Amino acid sequence: MLKIYNTLTxxxxxxxxxxxxxxxxxxxxxxxxxxxxxxHARVMVVFDTVGRYIRYSxxxxxxxxxxxxxxxxxxxxxxxxxxxxSDLTQRxxxxxHEDERALSVLPPDIEPKATESIADIIAMISKLIINGLAxxxxxxxxxxxxxxxxxxxxxxGKNLDDLQSGERVDIDHAKQNPMDFVLWKMAKANEPxxxxxxxxxxxxxxxxxxxxxTCCLGNHFDIHGGGMDLQFPHHENEIAQSEGATGEKFVxxxxxxxxxxVNEEKMxxxxxxxxxxxxxxxxxxxxxIRFFILSSHYRSPLNYSDEQxxxxxxxxxxxxxSLRDCHVENIIIDAEYKSxxxxxxxxxxxxxxALSVLFDLARELNKAKEVDTERTNCLSNTxxxxxxxxxxxxxxxxxxxxxxxxxxxxxxxxxxxxQIQARLEAKQAKNWQLADxxxxxxxxxxxxxxxxxxxxxxxxxxxx
RNA sequence: GGCUGCGUAGCAAAAUGGUUAUGCAGUGGCCUGCAAAGCCAUCUACGGCGGUUCGAUUCCGCCCGCAGCCUCCA
Numbered sequence: 001m002l003k004i005y006n007t008l009t010x011x012x013x014x015x016x017x018x019x020x021x022x023x024x025x026x027x028x029x030x031x032x033x034x035x036x037x038x039x040h041a042r043v044m045v046v047f048d049t050v051g052r053y054i055r056y057s058x059x060x061x062x063x064x065x066x067x068x069x070x071x072x073x074x075x076x077x078x079x080x081x082x083x084x085x086s087d088l089t090q091r092x093x094x095x096x097h098e099d100e101r102a103l104s105v106l107p108p109d110i111e112p113k114a115t116e117s118i119a120d121i122i123a124m125i126s127k128l129i130i131n132g133l134a135x136x137x138x139x140x141x142x143x144x145x146x147x148x149x150x151x152x153x154x155x156x157g158k159n160l161d162d163l164q165s166g167e168r169v170d171i172d173h174a175k176q177n178p179m180d181f182v183l184w185k186m187a188k189a190n191e192p193x194x195x196x197x198x199x200x201x202x203x204x205x206x207x208x209x210x211x212x213x214t215c216c217l218g219n220h221f222d223i224h225g226g227g228m229d230l231q232f233p234h235h236e237n238e239i240a241q242s243e244g245a246t247g248e249k250f251v252x253x254x255x256x257x258x259x260x261x262v263n264e265e266k267m268x269x270x271x272x273x274x275x276x277x278x279x280x281x282x283x284x285x286x287x288x289i290r291f292f293i294l295s296s297h298y299r300s301p302l303n304y305s306d307e308q309x310x311x312x313x314x315x316x317x318x319x320x321x322s323l324r325d326c327h328v329e330n331i332i333i334d335a336e337y338k339s340x341x342x343x344x345x346x347x348x349x350x351x352x353x354a355l356s357v358l359f360d361l362a363r364e365l366n367k368a369k370e371v372d373t374e375r376t377n378c379l380s381n382t383x384x385x386x387x388x389x390x391x392x393x394x395x396x397x398x399x400x401x402x403x404x405x406x407x408x409x410x411x412x413x414x415x416x417x418x419q420i421q422a423r424l425e426a427k428q429a430k431n432w433q434l435a436d437x438x439x440x441x442x443x444x445x446x447x448x449x450x451x452x453x454x455x456x457x458x459x460x461x462x463x464x
Numbered sequence: 465g466g467c468u469g470c471g472u473a474g475c476a477a478a479a480u481g482g483u484u485a486u487g488c489a490g491u492g493g494c495c496u497g498c499a500a501a502g503c504c505a506u507c508u509a510c511g512g513c514g515g516u517u518c519g520a521u522u523c524c525g526c527c528c529g530c531a532g533c534c535u536c537c538a
Binding site for chain 2: 007010027028029030031036037039040041042043044046071072073153156157158159161162163205226227228229230231232233234256257258259260261264265266267268269270271295296297299300301303305307308310311312314315318321322324344347350352353355356357358359360363366367369370427430432435436439443448449450451452453458460
């Protein structure tokens with residue numbers, strides 16, 4: 001029985017989709033004016049894992065993740081680069097998809113773009129004006145009137161009085177209330193713009209998600225996710241917009257993932273302390289990044305450091321090592337490990353516990369290897385099948401263990417094999433000194449040798 | 465200031481009102497020509513002070529420390 005923590009109620013709730021057997025999930029995706037950083041990777045990996053498990057649990061999932069491809073920063077960046085905004089966004093959309101594939105993130109079912117949803121956005125704004133929740137301000141922009149929406153603040157636990165006393169934004173005199181937010185923004189000269197009943201302009205940031213989510217999944221759907229920082233004001237405003245426009249409840253469960261931190265501080269573009277996915281991929285194999293992300297619970301903070309990535313690397317190596325020389329053809333899955341794994345995932349996607357089940361499995365597998373072929377097949381199959389739900393261990397073990405992110409053209413696999421052969425000959429001649437020297441030379445190149453009892457030598461690459 | 469949340473062994477990270485988390489690292493052993501890998505054993509814990517309880521790391525209160533949101537941010 002799947003339980004999910006709902007930010008709206010601040011409790012774990014038994015998951016029950018609106019329509020039996022069918023789940024609609026919307027996740028706020030990227031604003032595409034730069035490369036994805038590890039914080040973005042966390043959103044992608046976390047909700048990919050959520051999606052995989054929901055499907056595994058027997059639901060038909062409709063997973064929507066949007067792309068914000070028009071906003072102030074995009075316009076600004078495109079101007080700085082002297083390129084068209086759509087050229088800019090297309091480049092970073094392509095880059096995002098590359099990063100996503102590297103991290104074994106399955107593509108969402110629908111990936112709507114703001115610029116392709118303008119008609120829906122305009123329709124929703126018109127509805128809000130008709131319903132008396134929105135108005136045209138003194139500067140021509142259309143604003144949402146937050147005081148007209150009775151439950152404003154329900155998601156973030158804020159109330160309007162507190163917000164106003166702590167107000168840090170410059171008063172915009174076009175607004176009736178400082179907390180009002182923009183739905184439609186009038187275009188300045190040479191800005192990308194669309195025709196609307198209020199003139200040439202572009203959508204505000206929050207309205208696109210309301211329009212795209214209800215458009216793809218209906219007025220009322222099951223799960224809406226995103227980073228913690230979107231809780232307020234973005235998701236709060238989405239509720240106000242969608243419920244204000246449709247008159248229906250918007251979302252049943254709100255899921256928010258915690259931040260990636262660097263030195264106990266949030267990783268963010270504005271702080272400039274971010275590492276892009278492609279930078280990190282130069283140092284670590286993609287699956288290590290995925291493992292690292294899943295090694296803490298999705299709502300907890302995740303501290304980014306080399307030490308943590310190296311730990312993830314060692315841990316993943318242990319799992320792959322246990323799968324070495326296992327022939328997975330058996331379709332039987334061990335019921336007890338399966339059930340322990342499911343219990344962990346059912347408990348609000350507790351991936352650290354789910355991973356610990358995999359390690360217990362690996363230990364038993366290591367023990368079974370030399371003694372019980374049938375059990376070995378069963379356990380290795382179980383390990384691979386359960387790990388697949390986390391998007392892990394789907395590579396060939398030898399391939400994973402022998403691979404390296406550092407492309408050393410001089411130190412090929414063939415050369416390693418040759419050296420191993422030379423060492424075997426030295427060993428046969430009981431020339432231990434030469435054998436050890438060859439092993440040390442290889443070690444300096446990051447190649448670790450392991451002599452098996454049957455006289456064969458296996459090897460793997462380790463980060464130097 | 466308002467509102468969230470967190471504080472677990474050397475590091476990372478979970479669960480739990482009384483019994484082994486797990487991974488890395490350490491120590492001892494088995495294995496090995498020696499290693500590595502693996503296996504077995506083992507040492508390090510629950511921020512502080514009170515309260516509830518037969519019993520609290522786990523529930524409650526206060527304090528201290530940290531992070532986040534309140535402004536664009538995943």
